[in-house]
Amino acid sequence: MTFTTRPTLQGTFGMVSSTHWLASASAMAVLEDGGNAFDAAVAAGFVLQVVEPHLNGPAGEVPVILAPAGGPVRVLCGQGPAPRGATVEHYTSLGLELVPGTGPLAAAVPGAFDAWMTLLRDHGTREPADVLKYAIGYAEHGHPAVPGIGATVERVRELFETEWTTSAELYLPAGRSPAPGALLRNPVLAATWRRLLAEAEAAGRGREGRIEAARRVWREGFVAEALSDFAARPAMDTSGERHAGTLTGDDMASWSASYEEPVTYDWNGWTVCKAGPWSQGPVLLQQLALLADLPGSGPEYGTGEYLHTLIEASKLAFADREAWYGDAQGADTVPVEDLLSDAYTARRRALIGESASHELRPGSPGGRAPRLGAHATEAAEAAARAGDRAAGTGEPTVARDGATAGDTCHLDVVDRWGNMVSATPSGGWLQSNPVVPALGFPLGTRLQMAWLEPGLPNTLTPGRRPRTTLTPSLALRGGEPVLAFGTPGGDQQDQWQTHFLLAVALREPVRGGYDLQGAIDAPNWHHEGFPGSFWPRAMRPGAVTVESRAGEEAVRELRRRGHLVTVGGPWTEGRLCAVARDPETGVLSAAANPRGMQGYAVGR
Incomplete structure (x- = not known):
C-alpha cells in the first residue's frame, strides 16, 4: 500500500486541482x-x-x-x-x-x-x-x-x-x-x-x-x-x-x-496530447517514445537504474528541443513526425548508455542537420571545461543576485x-x-x-511565438479522455510530468482508480543539461537534482554512473495537479501537490 500526504479525491459531480486553494x-x-x-x-x-x-x-x-x-x-x-x-x-x-x-x-x-x-x-x-x-x-x-x-x-x-x-x-x-x-x-x-x-x-x-x-x-x-x-x-x-x-x-x-490540433503519441495504451513545438510539449512525447520498453523489460521503478534511464532519455529529448523546436513556418516547419518516428527514436535510444552523458546531443530527424546557436554551444563548452558544479537556478524563480524571472500556475478541471x-x-x-x-x-x-541569433528555430521574429515552457497535458485511453495534468516549473515541467505519468502508469491503482496522489507525492528530480529558457540561459551538463526521499541507494547509483547529483530537500521537486475520469463508471478523481503547502484539489 502506498502512503500519501493526502487522499486521491473521488466523486461523480466535479473535480478541480490547482496551484492555489x-x-x-x-x-x-x-x-x-x-x-x-x-x-x-x-x-x-x-x-x-x-x-x-x-x-x-x-x-x-x-x-x-x-x-x-x-x-x-x-x-x-x-x-x-x-x-x-x-x-x-x-x-x-x-x-x-x-x-x-x-x-x-x-x-x-x-x-x-x-x-x-x-x-x-x-x-x-x-x-x-x-x-x-x-x-x-x-x-x-x-x-x-x-x-x-x-x-x-x-x-x-x-x-x-x-x-x-x-x-x-x-x-x-x-x-x-x-x-x-x-x-x-x-x-x-x-x-x-x-x-x-x-x-x-x-x-x-x-x-x-x-x-x-x-x-x-x-x-x-x-x-x-x-x-x-x-x-x-x-x-x-x-x-x-x-x-x-x-x-x-x-x-x-x-x-x-x-x-489547433494537439501533437499526440501512443504509449502502452495511452494517447498523450500536447501543444505543438511552439511549446516544449513534444519533449514529453519524445521521452515516452524513448522509454517504450519500461513496462516490460525496463529497470525497476524508483531504482537508481530507473532514474538514470529517465534522465538520459530526457537529456536527448531536451537536446532536440534546443535544436528543433520553435514557431517555425514554411520550409522551417519543425519535423515533429520524424522526431517521434520509430526509426529515429530507436537510433536515439541506442545512445542511452550505462554512464551519464555530459554532452548536448541533438539528433538528425529525416537526415536534417541540427541547428544549435552559438550561445548554446559556447555555454555547453564552458560548463564542460569548468566541470560546472556551481549551484544552478533550478526553477525559474528570483535568482540569488536579484535578477528576476518568475514561475507558473496550473489548473485542471473535469465535470x-x-x-x-x-x-x-x-x-x-x-x-x-x-x-x-x-x-x-x-x-x-x-x-x-527567443534567441537573437538569426537562422534558429526559436530566433526572435515579429509575428511568431517565442517557444514557451508552458505545457499542459491530457491523456486518453481507448480514445476516451481519462487524465488531465500539469505543473509549474519552467524547463522542469515536462521532466516532472513524465515522471508523474510513469508513476501513474507503472504503479498499482488504488480504490479502482489511478493513484494520482501517490504519483504526485513520489520523489521527483530534474536535470539541467541544456540551455535554460530563462535569462541568462545557463546550463549545467551532467547536473541532476533529486529529492532526498529518492533514497541513498538511488543517489549512490546515479553518482556511480557519473551524474553530478545534488540532493535536494525531501519535498522540493515538482508541483503537479491532476484530475481523472473513468469512462466506464463516471467516477472522477483529483489530487494536488503538497510541496509548498499551496496547491489543493477539491471535488465531490
Whole structure:
C-alpha cells in the first residue's frame, strides 16, 4: 500500500486541482452553480492572477488543452507573438546578445485574457461577469498573501524602490512587503475588470456579444491603450540599462487566441496530447517514445537504474528541443513526425548508455542537420571545461543576485458531463515589469525565451511565438479522455510530468482508480543539461537534482554512473495537479501537490 500526504479525491459531480486553494474553491463554486468545466477553468484562471501575482498576471499567457464531452481534443493557444517591432536587428543595435529577462523589451503580445474569453465563448455557458466575480472580489476585498509573494517582493525591493516605483506603490506600501497571511488588495485591478465588464455590457448584445465586446475592450480599448503607452516608457531591465519596449496598440488589436490540433503519441495504451513545438510539449512525447520498453523489460521503478534511464532519455529529448523546436513556418516547419518516428527514436535510444552523458546531443530527424546557436554551444563548452558544479537556478524563480524571472500556475478541471480541461497560466509576474498604474498589473517577459541569433528555430521574429515552457497535458485511453495534468516549473515541467505519468502508469491503482496522489507525492528530480529558457540561459551538463526521499541507494547509483547529483530537500521537486475520469463508471478523481503547502484539489 502506498502512503500519501493526502487522499486521491473521488466523486461523480466535479473535480478541480490547482496551484492555489482559492482558485480551486472558486472553480468548484462555478461547478456547484451549474457551470461546466470550462466556465470553472476560466474563473480559476482569473483568480490565480490575483492570488499568485508572482507566478502569473493578466498580461501573461496560457496554453490550454481541452476535451469537450464527445468531442475532439483541441489546443487553445494563448501565447502571444513577438510584436512587429521586435526584430533581431533592433535588439542587437542596443548592444544586446540576449533578450533581457525583465522590462518592456521582453514583452510579447499578452495572450491570457483573449484565450480565457475564447474558451468561455466557445465551450462555456456563463457570462463574463459570472466568471470574473471571484477574482474581482479577491482583488477588491483582499486575499491572505501566500509567503512567496512577500519573499519575491523582498528580493526586488531595491529595484522597486529606485526604478519601478509604480510596483512599490502596490507591493511595498509604507515600505512593507506583503506579510504571509496578511490581506493583500489590488483595488486598481478590481476597477479595471469592473470597467471592462461595464463597457462590454454596454456594447454587446447576448452572452456571445458581451464576450466579444470584452475581447475588443482588451485588445483595442482602454486596456490596450494603457499597456502600449506604458511599454513605450524606458524601464530598467536585466541588462542594467533602461529600455523601451516594442509592443503597440496595433500588435494588441491584430492578434487573437486560436485553436489547433494537439501533437499526440501512443504509449502502452495511452494517447498523450500536447501543444505543438511552439511549446516544449513534444519533449514529453519524445521521452515516452524513448522509454517504450519500461513496462516490460525496463529497470525497476524508483531504482537508481530507473532514474538514470529517465534522465538520459530526457537529456536527448531536451537536446532536440534546443535544436528543433520553435514557431517555425514554411520550409522551417519543425519535423515533429520524424522526431517521434520509430526509426529515429530507436537510433536515439541506442545512445542511452550505462554512464551519464555530459554532452548536448541533438539528433538528425529525416537526415536534417541540427541547428544549435552559438550561445548554446559556447555555454555547453564552458560548463564542460569548468566541470560546472556551481549551484544552478533550478526553477525559474528570483535568482540569488536579484535578477528576476518568475514561475507558473496550473489548473485542471473535469465535470460530471465528462468535459475535461488542463491549463498552465504564467507570465506577467509582479517581478517581470513595472506595474501599469492605470491597470494594476505589469506586462510579461516571454520574449526572453527567443534567441537573437538569426537562422534558429526559436530566433526572435515579429509575428511568431517565442517557444514557451508552458505545457499542459491530457491523456486518453481507448480514445476516451481519462487524465488531465500539469505543473509549474519552467524547463522542469515536462521532466516532472513524465515522471508523474510513469508513476501513474507503472504503479498499482488504488480504490479502482489511478493513484494520482501517490504519483504526485513520489520523489521527483530534474536535470539541467541544456540551455535554460530563462535569462541568462545557463546550463549545467551532467547536473541532476533529486529529492532526498529518492533514497541513498538511488543517489549512490546515479553518482556511480557519473551524474553530478545534488540532493535536494525531501519535498522540493515538482508541483503537479491532476484530475481523472473513468469512462466506464463516471467516477472522477483529483489530487494536488503538497510541496509548498499551496496547491489543493477539491471535488465531490
